[in-house]
Amino acid sequence: MSTAWLIARDELRMMVRNRLAMIGMGLLLLLTLTAVVSAWAHQRGIAELRARHAQAAEAAFDAQPDRHPHRMVHYGTFIFRPLGPLAAFDPGVDAFTGNSMFLEGHRQNTANFGDVRQSSLLIRFGQLTPAFVLQVIAPLLLIFLGYGVLARETEQGTLRVLMLQGARRWQVVGGKLLALGLVALIAGAPAMIGLVAMARQPGALTLPMLAIAAGYAAYLALWTILIVVVSGFVRRGRDALLALTALWTVSTILLPRAAADLASAAVPLANRLQSDVAIARDLRAMGDSHNPDDPHFAAFKQSVLDRHGVSRVEDLPLNYKGIVAIEGERMTSSLFNRYAAASHAAQARQNAYVDRIGLLSPAIALRSLSMAAAGTDLEGHRRFLDQAEAYRYALVQRLNAMQAQAVRFADDTATDADADRRKRVSASHWQAAPDFRFVAPDGATLAGAALPGLAVVLGWLVLALAALGLVTRRLGARR
Amino acid sequence: MPTTDPILISDLTLGYGTHTVLDGLSLAVPAGSITALLGGNGAGKSTTLSALLGFARARTGTITVCGIDPAADPDEARRLIAYLPENVALYDHLSAFENADYLLALSGERPKRGTIEDALSAAGLQDRAWHRRLGGFSKGMRQKVAIAVALLRQVPVLLLDEPTSGLDPRATADFNALLAEVRARGTAVLMVTHDLLSAADIADRIAFLEAGRVEHEVAASGEERFDVRKLHARFQLGAGRLAA
Numbered sequence A: 001m002s003t004a005w006l007i008a009r010d011e012l013r014m015m016v017r018n019r020l021a022m023i024g025m026g027l028l029l030l031l032t033l034t035a036v037v038s039a040w041a042h043q044r045g046i047a048e049l050r051a052r053h054a055q056a057a058e059a060a061f062d063a064q065p066d067r068h069p070h071r072m073v074h075y076g077t078f079i080f081r082p083l084g085p086l087a088a089f090d091p092g093v094d095a096f097t098g099n100s101m102f103l104e105g106h107r108q109n110t111a112n113f114g115d116v117r118q119s120s121l122l123i124r125f126g127q128l129t130p131a132f133v134l135q136v137i138a139p140l141l142l143i144f145l146g147y148g149v150l151a152r153e154t155e156q157g158t159l160r161v162l163m164l165q166g167a168r169r170w171q172v173v174g175g176k177l178l179a180l181g182l183v184a185l186i187a188g189a190p191a192m193i194g195l196v197a198m199a200r201q202p203g204a205l206t207l208p209m210l211a212i213a214a215g216y217a218a219y220l221a222l223w224t225i226l227i228v229v230v231s232g233f234v235r236r237g238r239d240a241l242l243a244l245t246a247l248w249t250v251s252t253i254l255l256p257r258a259a260a261d262l263a264s265a266a267v268p269l270a271n272r273l274q275s276d277v278a279i280a281r282d283l284r285a286m287g288d289s290h291n292p293d294d295p296h297f298a299a300f301k302q303s304v305l306d307r308h309g310v311s312r313v314e315d316l317p318l319n320y321k322g323i324v325a326i327e328g329e330r331m332t333s334s335l336f337n338r339y340a341a342a343s344h345a346a347q348a349r350q351n352a353y354v355d356r357i358g359l360l361s362p363a364i365a366l367r368s369l370s371m372a373a374a375g376t377d378l379e380g381h382r383r384f385l386d387q388a389e390a391y392r393y394a395l396v397q398r399l400n401a402m403q404a405q406a407v408r409f410a411d412d413t414a415t416d417a418d419a420d421r422r423k424r425v426s427a428s429h430w431q432a433a434p435d436f437r438f439v440a441p442d443g444a445t446l447a448g449a450a451l452p453g454l455a456v457v458l459g460w461l462v463l464a465l466a467a468l469g470l471v472t473r474r475l476g477a478r479r
Numbered sequence B: 001m002p003t004t005d006p007i008l009i010s011d012l013t014l015g016y017g018t019h020t021v022l023d024g025l026s027l028a029v030p031a032g033s034i035t036a037l038l039g040g041n042g043a044g045k046s047t048t049l050s051a052l053l054g055f056a057r058a059r060t061g062t063i064t065v066c067g068i069d070p071a072a073d074p075d076e077a078r079r080l081i082a083y084l085p086e087n088v089a090l091y092d093h094l095s096a097f098e099n100a101d102y103l104l105a106l107s108g109e110r111p112k113r114g115t116i117e118d119a120l121s122a123a124g125l126q127d128r129a130w131h132r133r134l135g136g137f138s139k140g141m142r143q144k145v146a147i148a149v150a151l152l153r154q155v156p157v158l159l160l161d162e163p164t165s166g167l168d169p170r171a172t173a174d175f176n177a178l179l180a181e182v183r184a185r186g187t188a189v190l191m192v193t194h195d196l197l198s199a200a201d202i203a204d205r206i207a208f209l210e211a212g213r214v215e216h217e218v219a220a221s222g223e224e225r226f227d228v229r230k231l232h233a234r235f236q237l238g239a240g241r242l243a244a
Helices: A003-016 A019-062 A069-075 A121-125 A130-146 A151-156 A158-164 A169-199 A206-233 A237-266 A272-286 A295-308 A320-358 A362-374 A378-406 A409-413 A419-423 A428-432 A443-474 B045-052 B074-079 B096-106 B113-122 B139-152 B169-184 B196-202 B228-243
Strands: A077-080 A100-103 B007-016 B019-029 B033-039 B060-065 B081-084 B157-161 B188-193 B205-210 B213-219
Touching: A003 A019, A003 A169, A003 B096, A019 A077, A019 A130, A019 A169, A019 A428, A069 A320, A069 A378, A077 A378, A100 A378, A130 A169, A130 A206, A130 A237, A130 A362, A151 A158, A151 A206, A151 A237, A158 A169, A158 B074, A169 A206, A169 A443, A206 A237, A206 A362, A206 A443, A237 A320, A237 A362, A272 A320, A295 A320, A320 A362, A320 A378, A320 A409, A320 A443, A362 A378, A362 A443, A378 A428, A409 A419, B007 B045, B019 B033, B019 B045, B019 B060, B019 B188, B019 B205, B019 B213, B033 B045, B033 B169, B033 B196, B045 B060, B045 B157, B045 B188, B074 B081, B081 B139, B096 B113, B096 B139, B113 B139, B139 B157, B139 B169, B169 B188, B169 B196, B188 B196
Parallel strands: B033 B188, B033 B205, B081 B157, B157 B188
Antiparallel strands: A077 A100, B007 B019, B007 B060, B205 B213
16 A cells, blocks of 8 residues: 555544544535435426426417417517526526516517525525535535644644655655545535436536536645645644635635626626616607608608609508518617627626636636536526527517518508408417527537636646645745 | 664764754764763754754764665655654554554554554553553553554664653663664664663663763673763763753
8 A cells, every 4th residue: 555545544534533524524415415406406397397387488379369460569478598407506697697588579678587586585695506515615624624634744743753654745745635635526426426417317418517527626626735735834733724714715705706796896787777768768769650750760661662662651562560560670679789789798898807806716717617517607698688589589570570461551550340350360370480499509619618717727726736846845844 | 894884973063043053973873782862951962863864954974874864865764764752743543553553554564463562562551552542642651652663663773762751660661671672683773861770771872962962972881881870970061061
């Protein structure tokens, strides 16, 4: 048996004989298992619920009777963001961003009903998910189990005993690293097994799963090395505990929260009220299709008449009201898209700001990696919003085109008793309209999005290894 | 064929910062012999052991353990040395037996269970304490465990720093008997001590360390071995000089 393994075995033996350490380890394993099971059940429940609601909304839309197409534009439909299997591991911003949208004409609605709005305030302090346990709780347990690996030996004089038995510095450090690494492996195993189980579900992708596994393995390895480095750098166990607890508090608790606050302060986002007022003002300035004196719509009307070589809208081969609805939707959508793009750009700048701060905290980098690979980051949410808007626009314009083509202008403007019947089109039209299907990105895209975070964690790992080399060289030196 | 003494120190000067601790120390401990190094507080006894263990680097002079410079290759030198410190540091979470087994395994030796138990017994540790964790052990009991470990190391050099400081007179006598066995198997033993009587009882040579160098060295001779009265006077003189 090698010297390093003998030292590792003794360290593990000491942990096993330490009742507090065993209770802590047991609690972590229990917590992780609970997180895996509850997060998985929660994710499956949500996925089923959303699928059921989506089906119900589609059925309700399809079940609408023969109607005027514009009434269907306002009837609208609900769509729901489906959750990928890896969302059970890291639900990311899903609980905060909302997951359902009401799609209708003339407006872009925001996603509604994030879990955070339906849950207690405690959810804001972090959900019990495998990702949260590994990012926040596991490093803390490793600190409590490992702060003394070298400091205790120095403090009690046994480090010199080890070296006098012929153990070399790197063997002592290697043994301690091996022992704490095994503890980290045990701590991370339930979550990783859960991840593999999640990744075996239909729709799960291998590359993102591998990116997540690599990221968390690197993160736990980083903490293992940092703990050994600090423990070898100081001479007393309590100093090591104090330094490591401070490091944990700053890097996993303070910096992630401070980063979000700093990003919000550096790149302020317009609030809902400000956006609504600004959009309403711009809509007013854009023109009024019902006002015959409106310069834009007067010019539009003339261009339509010229294109068809007629002088009155009544003579057009298409229903002019439908054509105006198409133009109006084009204009309002373009305005909404501009505001949405500005908001997304601001959020992207905020994210870039947080990512820069993430260079100082591996926890931020890991969180970003984990959410990106699980497809539950802000980019994933934006993907949903973009696809939802593309679907909404296509659906509304399809209905507007239906009005232009299937409803005669004369009937559309008629007010007689039978006019309402003549304005209706067959329900088969909306039954034929395609349903919303969220297209999830492929595995390479998700894994690629996780690479910057992974690079930061690996960069930290390299720095920690360099520090470990320095600590190993001066281990046991008289100070 | 010329042989080198396992412990060989020649004109060694060593210090920390501006303070010189060893100043021209020369000492040789042949194989199969016990040398006691006596001296007052601050004479440089423990520093001499630190230098032999490779924890302190010489300014001038040479120091070798079986031909190896401990400062240049401390790991290799330590493989040849068994060391019993004054303040024994062992693992409280392990039993006496486990401590011995673990530390010997680290040094590459895997004695049988019975051999370890025999050594613990020979060191004076009662059998009911062999498998108890060290948490509740007295200083003397810990000392006995450390003695067992040091004696079980099959190495050519044994360094002892105040080895009998935690032992009662009977245990001291038992310890000296063990040292005689170690000497008989050819080990070079250097024992730093204040215990003049114990040194006179077991050592082959006694060196008096004063102000960082060996000022006086006597060898055992005849039945009486040492004149303890003279040794005591010598010791008092050395300590007095240092105090002055």
